[in-house]
Every structure is written in C-alpha cells, then in structure tokens.
Amino acid sequence: MPCPPSGVSAKMGPAPGPAARGREPSYLGYVWFQLEEVGTLRILAIVKQVPDSNAAVKVTADGKGIDQTGLKLVVDPFDEFGIELAVQLKEKRKDVAEVVALTVGGDKAAEALRVALAMGADRGIHANDPAFETKDELFYAAVIAAAVKKESAPIDLIVTGKYNIDLDAGAVGAAVAEYVDWPHIAAVTGFELAADGKSFVARRRIEGAEEVVEGALPVVLTIEKGMVEPRYPSLPNLMKAKKKPVALLTSKDLAVDAGLAAGLQFLSLFPPPPRPACKMVPGEPDQMAKELVRLLREEAKVV
Amino acid sequence: MTDTRTPDFLEVDSLLAPDERQVRDTVARFVDAQVLPVIADCFETGRFPMELVAPMADLGLFGPTLSDYGCAGLNHIAYGLIMQELERGDSGVRSFASVQSSLVMYPIHRWGSAQQKEHWLPRLAGGQAIGCFGLTEPDGGSDAGTMKTRAHLRGSDWVLNGAKMWITNGTVADVAVVWAQTDEGIRGFLVEKGTPGYTTRDIPHKFSLRASVTSELFFDECVLPAASRLPGAHGLACPLSCLTEARYGIAWGAIGAASACYREALEFARQRKLFGSTLAAKQMTQVRLAEMLRRIVSAQLLALQLGRLKDAGRVHHTQVSLAKWNNVRAALDVARDARDLLGAGGITVELATIRHLLNLESVITYEGTETIHQLIVGREITGEEAF
Numbered sequence: 001m002p003c004p005p006s007g008v009s010a011k012m013g014p015a016p017g018p019a020a021r022g023r024e025p026s027y028l029g030y031v032w033f034q035l036e037e038v039g040t041l042r043i044l045a046i047v048k049q050v051p052d053s054n055a056a057v058k059v060t061a062d063g064k065g066i067d068q069t070g071l072k073l074v075v076d077p078f079d080e081f082g083i084e085l086a087v088q089l090k091e092k093r094k095d096v097a098e099v100v101a102l103t104v105g106g107d108k109a110a111e112a113l114r115v116a117l118a119m120g121a122d123r124g125i126h127a128n129d130p131a132f133e134t135k136d137e138l139f140y141a142a143v144i145a146a147a148v149k150k151e152s153a154p155i156d157l158i159v160t161g162k163y164n165i166d167l168d169a170g171a172v173g174a175a176v177a178e179y180v181d182w183p184h185i186a187a188v189t190g191f192e193l194a195a196d197g198k199s200f201v202a203r204r205r206i207e208g209a210e211e212v213v214e215g216a217l218p219v220v221l222t223i224e225k226g227m228v229e230p231r232y233p234s235l236p237n238l239m240k241a242k243k244k245p246v247a248l249l250t251s252k253d254l255a256v257d258a259g260l261a262a263g264l265q266f267l268s269l270f271p272p273p274p275r276p277a278c279k280m281v282p283g284e285p286d287q288m289a290k291e292l293v294r295l296l297r298e299e300a301k302v303v
Numbered sequence: 304m305t306d307t308r309t310p311d312f313l314e315v316d317s318l319l320a321p322d323e324r325q326v327r328d329t330v331a332r333f334v335d336a337q338v339l340p341v342i343a344d345c346f347e348t349g350r351f352p353m354e355l356v357a358p359m360a361d362l363g364l365f366g367p368t369l370s371d372y373g374c375a376g377l378n379h380i381a382y383g384l385i386m387q388e389l390e391r392g393d394s395g396v397r398s399f400a401s402v403q404s405s406l407v408m409y410p411i412h413r414w415g416s417a418q419q420k421e422h423w424l425p426r427l428a429g430g431q432a433i434g435c436f437g438l439t440e441p442d443g444g445s446d447a448g449t450m451k452t453r454a455h456l457r458g459s460d461w462v463l464n465g466a467k468m469w470i471t472n473g474t475v476a477d478v479a480v481v482w483a484q485t486d487e488g489i490r491g492f493l494v495e496k497g498t499p500g501y502t503t504r505d506i507p508h509k510f511s512l513r514a515s516v517t518s519e520l521f522f523d524e525c526v527l528p529a530a531s532r533l534p535g536a537h538g539l540a541c542p543l544s545c546l547t548e549a550r551y552g553i554a555w556g557a558i559g560a561a562s563a564c565y566r567e568a569l570e571f572a573r574q575r576k577l578f579g580s581t582l583a584a585k586q587m588t589q590v591r592l593a594e595m596l597r598r599i600v601s602a603q604l605l606a607l608q609l610g611r612l613k614d615a616g617r618v619h620h621t622q623v624s625l626a627k628w629n630n631v632r633a634a635l636d637v638a639r640d641a642r643d644l645l646g647a648g649g650i651t652v653e654l655a656t657i658r659h660l661l662n663l664e665s666v667i668t669y670e671g672t673e674t675i676h677q678l679i680v681g682r683e684i685t686g687e688e689a690f
Contacts, residue, residue, distance in 0.1 A: 054307075069314075070311055070314065070316065072308065072328070074328070110321070111321050111324075111325055114321075114322075114325065115325070232329060232332065232333055232358075232361075232362055233329060234361060234362050234363040234375075235326055235329065235330075235362060235363035235364070235367055235375035235377060235381075235385075236363045236373060236374065236375040236376075237363075238322065238325055238326060238329065238375070239322070239375050239376055239377065242322065
C-alpha cells in the first residue's frame with residue numbers, strides 16, 4: 001500500500017481547530033458538549049455494497065456494466081473491518097455517543113446498511129440517487145464527504161476499508177479525508193484512542209516494518225485486514241436493525257461538485273481473455289528439451 | 304473458491320423478501336466458515352461438533368421463530384432457509400437445531416407453564432441448555448399412539464416407566480421432552496438430566512448422522528414433581544404437531560443437502576476427463592445433472608409455497624407431509640446419483656456427497672418415514688385410513 005499523500009500526513013499532529021474540522025461552531029452544539037460528560041464521540045463507518053468475491057461476475061452485453069441478475073451482493077469485507085472497529089470502540093468506551101453507518105448506492109444497498117446496523121451501528125445514512133452512481137472513487141468520496149458535512153453533530157472519526165474489492169483503487173479513505181480536510185491514515189493495523197478521547201496512536205504495516213503514528217481526532221482511518229475480526233450479525237439483531245433509523249439523502253440534500261462527476265470517463269468493461277491452451281511437449285527428455293528450444297525460438301520468438 | 308450457494312435456476316430468490324435473503328446469507332456464511340471445515344472429520348470420527356453450539360446460539364439459530372426470550376421473531380420462510388443452509392453443511396447439524404427449536408423450545412413455549420418457560424427458554428435459546436424429544440420407542444415410532452412408556456400419579460408426583468429410542472441429542476441433553484401414556488391419555492413431561500431413575504445411552508455403530516448424537520432414554524421408577532408436566536399438552540395431537548414443525552424444517556433442509564451434492568457433482572463433471580472430453584460434455588452426464596437440478600428446483604418451489612401458507616396460518620399437516628416426502632426423496636435421489644457420478648472418489652468423506660447420502664438415509668426415515676407420509680396424503684385424498 002502506498003503511504004498517505006504527503007499533503008495529508010503533514011497535517012498529523014495537534015488537533016486542528018473547529019474550523020479545520022469542517023464544522024460550524026454552533027451555540028446548540030456548544031451547550032450539548034457542556035452538559036454531556038460522556039458520549040460525545042461520533043464514529044462514521046463507510047459501508048459499500050459490492051459483488052461477493054465468490055460470485056461469477058458477468059459483463060452486460062453493452063459492455064457498460066455488470067449483470068445484476070442473481071448477483072450476490074455483500075458488504076465489502078474491508079468495510080466490515082471498519083464497522084467492527086467502530087462497534088468495538090463503542091462497546092469498550094463510554095465516551096462514544098454513536099456509530100453511524102453510511103452507504104452510497106441504489107435501493108439494494110439498504111441491505112448492506114442493515115448488516116452494519118445489525119453488527120451494532122446505531123443509525124444509518126443512505127445516499128441513494130441515480131446521480132450518485134459512479135465508478136470513480138473520487139466522486140464516490142465527494143458524495144460521502146458531503147453527507148459527513150451535512151451531519152448536525154460533528155463526526156470525530158471515519159473508518160472504512162483500506163480499499164473496496166470492486167474497484168480496488170484504494171482512493172476512498174484518502175479522498176474523503178481530503179474533502180473534509182482531515183488527516184488520513186492508510187492500512188491501519190492497530191488503533192488506540194487515549195482516555196481523553198482526543199489523541200490516538202495508530203499502527204500501520206509498511207514494507208518490512210510497522211509504522212507507529214500519533215495524532216488527534218478527527219481522522220480518517222482505512223483498515224487493513226486482520227486488525228479486527230468482524231462479527232456475524234445475529235438473527236435477532238438483523239430483525240432489530242429494521243427498526244433503527246435510516247436517513248435517506250438524495251442529490252437535493254447533498255451539495256456535490258458536479259464537475260467531479262465528470263472527472264473520470266468510464267468507457268467499457270470486458271472480461272480478461274481466456275488463457276490459451278497449454279501445449280505439451282512429448283518425448284524423451286533430450287528430445288523434449290530440443291523441441292522446447294525450437295518452439296521458443298520459432299513460434300514464441302523469445303530466444 | 305467455488306460457489307457454495309444453492310442453485311437458483313428459476314429466480315426463486317426474487318420471491319424472497321430482503322430480510323429473508325439476509326437471514327439465509329448470514330447463516331450460509333456461518334456454515335461456510337465454521338461448519339464445512341470441521342464436519343467431514345466429525346462425521347468420520349463420529350463426533351457431534353459441540354464447539355458449534357455456542358456460535359449457533361450467538362447467531363440466534365435456536366427458536367428463531369419465537370419473538371420473546373431473546374429470540375429473533377423470524378417468519379417461517381426465514382426459518383426454513385436457516386434449515387436449508389445448516390443442512391447444506393450437514394444433516395446432523397441441522398438435526399441438532401431442528402430438535403432444539405421445533406421439538407423442545409416449541410412445545411415448552413406452546414404448552415409449558417410460565418415457570419417452565421422462564422427457566423428453560425432463555426437457556427435453550429442461549430445454548431446453555433440442550434434439549435431432546437422422546438416420542439419414538441424401541442418397538443417402533445410410526446404408531447406413536449401405542450407407546451408403552453407410562454406415567455402414573457403417586458400422591459402429587461408423577462412416576463415414569465419405559466424407554467425411548469433413536470433420540471437425537473439424548474445423552475447430551477439437559478432436558479428431555481418426554482411423552483407418556485397416562486390414565487387420561489398422552490401427556491408431556493420435562494425430565495431434567497440427573498433425575499433419579501432417568502438414564503441415557505448412545506446408540507453406537509451408526510453409519511448415518513455420524514456427526515450427531517443418537518441415544519436411548521430409560522425411565523425406571525423415575526419420580527417427577529407435578530410441575531414437570533407440560534400443563535397445556537393433552538393427547539397425541541401435541542407431539543404430532545411438534546413433528547409437523549420439525550418436518551417443515553426438514554423439507555427445507557433437504558434442499559441444502561441436495562444442493563451440496565449437485566454442486567460437487569457438477570464441479571467434478573467439468574473437470575474430470577474421460578475418453579477425450581470432460582464428463583460434463585457427455586450426454587449421459589448432462590441428463591443426470593439436469594435431473595438433479597429439476598429435483599432441486601421443484602423442492603425449492605414446494606418449500607417456498609409451504610412456507611408462505613405456514614406464515615399465513617393456513618398450512619395443513621398433510622401438506623407438510625407431502626413436502627417432507629417429496630423433498631427428502633428428491634435429495635436422496637440427487638445424492639445417490641451424484642455419488643455414482645463422482646466415481647471412486649465419491650466413496651470417501653473427502654467429498655461431501657457420501658456423507659450427505661448416508662445422512663439422508665436417516666432423514667428419509669425419521670420424522671415420519673416416506674411410507675407414513677404417503678399414507679397420510681393417501682388418507683387425505685381418499686378419506687380412508689390405511690396405515
């Protein structure tokens with residue numbers, strides 16, 4: 001995994017002021033903070049619905065998309081690490097007020113949101129609008145950032161997978177951090193939030209070593225496999241999740257820079273070409289060696 | 304990794320509600336991750352995977368249709384899908400959940416006293432207690448009305464004498480729901496493990512349901528306090544209605560076992576080469592695979608409609624009989640044909656098919672033999688009892 005962009009990591013250090021956290025200091029918010037001694041931290045987990053990694057994916061005839069018929073969709077396994085981390089923080093600490101799960105997607109994505117709610121998220125945000133459909137992770141991140149900014153009470157921590165298994169670009173966490181103007185730590189393998197609920201120590205795996213970084217909230221973490229073991233949502237919790245509140249947001253609710261949507265032009269999808277049949281060279285070892293050299297020279301033209 | 308899902312040739316998925324699919328997918332994931340890796344060894348060594356009881360309880364697999372005592376309050380389609388997925392793992396694992404839910408929690412919830420419910424249902428749902436169901440006896444199971452186990456009153460206590468056989472979970476159960484003849488007719492009793500006069504013994508030498516405990520229960524002057532009787536249960540119709548619950552789950556479970564065999568046979572046919580082409584390219588193989596799929600698709604639709612009737616409160620036990628008979632027969636036929644298609648490799652438990660095949664020999668026998676279900680349907684359409 002690449003290191004965070006230098007512009008982002010440079011921001012690591014003392015907590016940025018309220019303005020840098022992208023929130024308007026409001027009188028109401030201030031009063032709330034004064035009265036409540038516990039439960040002020042808000043964690044947002046980004047949840048993307050993706051095709052199951054075991055599913056056989058078929059490209060549609062027009063080459064523009066993936067055939068959705070009978071396609072099994074799941075919560076991105078890396079995003080599950082983020083949900084699990086958020087829920088564990090809430091279970092372990094008294095100062096976590098709530099875990100919010102956010103998804104961007106069509107009607108079916110509500111099912112992914114429900115898994116997150118069944119795993120322990122308190123409420124959901126579903127950004128559902130044809131205008132949000134994209135294969136561009138920067139635009140996807142811009143929609144998420146717009147939803148984060150729209151939250152009336154500020155979010156302190158955003159967690160998501162280090163990449164999503166559908167587009168594999170790994171840009172979501174970093175781009176969200178950029179849009180909300182927070183630091184970002186990529187491929188996190190450990191996270192300790194201090195008792196004050198502000199400063200933290202995070203660990204991340206880099207080539208041949210582990211990097212330890214310090215910082216203060218707010219921050220965007222993208223989670224590496226193995227940091228936490230996601231729980232199965234139990235069936236009673238799946239049923240209870242139906243009753244948890246989910247806010248629906250459309251393009252009317254979210255101000256997303258339209259120019260971003262045109263940033264990446266999507267041309268076509270095609271399956272990789274089938275591997276050509278393997279040619280077996282028969283005979284005794286010395287004959288096989290001679291024939292192999294002849295084939296490499298005359299047919300493959302590599303020697 | 305291969306796709307382990309049940310085939311969906313007729314888009315039956317589109318007939319399921321999102322939460323029904325979600326329940327199925329959750330249980331499927333549990334089965335893939337926790338049951339499939341251990342189950343062949345369990346079968347081979349004749350061991351029930353006791354370590355799965357706690358995770359199954361955590362998932363909410365015991366008593367999932369109840370909506371109190373911490374249970375999920377699912378509809379019966381979702382319950383059926385749970386059974387389907389568990390049996391895609393193994394009939395023994397599904398049997399454990401069937402017994403706990405349909406044969407132990409169901410009668411306690413329906414006919415138990417407040418005290419019995421408060422004591423047992425949270426424990427059974429949480430997996431802290433295991434239950435078993437004693438109806439079948441050494442002299443037979445199909446004619447349950449002639450049971451020899453008797454309970455008589457001595458003062459305010461009940462004294463139980465007799466024996467029960469082929470009891471799933473018997474030796475590991477903390478509580479047995481035992482049915483006995485009394486002067487007033489058939490009554491149900493909750494017998495706790497360790498009650499003097501109550502002993503259990505495993506039935507050895509099984510070649511089927513090897514990853515499941517099957518036992519005998521013995522009652523020798525077993526004294527039970529009056530509060531042990533299920534106060535709401537009167538007559539043979541009560542245990543039979545428990546069986547209708549369990550049979551409903553089996554009709555779904557069979558789809559899981561059949562699917563596992565079909566998947567394995569299809570995968571093998573695509574890879575195995577014989578006389579210059581794959582088995583999958585032979586007409587005979589295609590006919591056999593198509594037959595398997597036809598049976599599975601029919602079973603899926605039958606189970607689904609049965610479940611919708613059950614959720615609407617309109618299901619009749621004869622419909623459940625038809626479905627248990629059809630679906631288990633379909634699964635057994637699929638398993639036998641898949642076993643044959645797999646060739647020599649198909650006789651080892653390295654592959655799942657022979658395990659499912661051997662298990663299904665029990666499944667077609669217990670909870671009403673195939674013949675009993677045929678005669679139940681026969682009685683329904685002719686009005687003549689011919690048992």
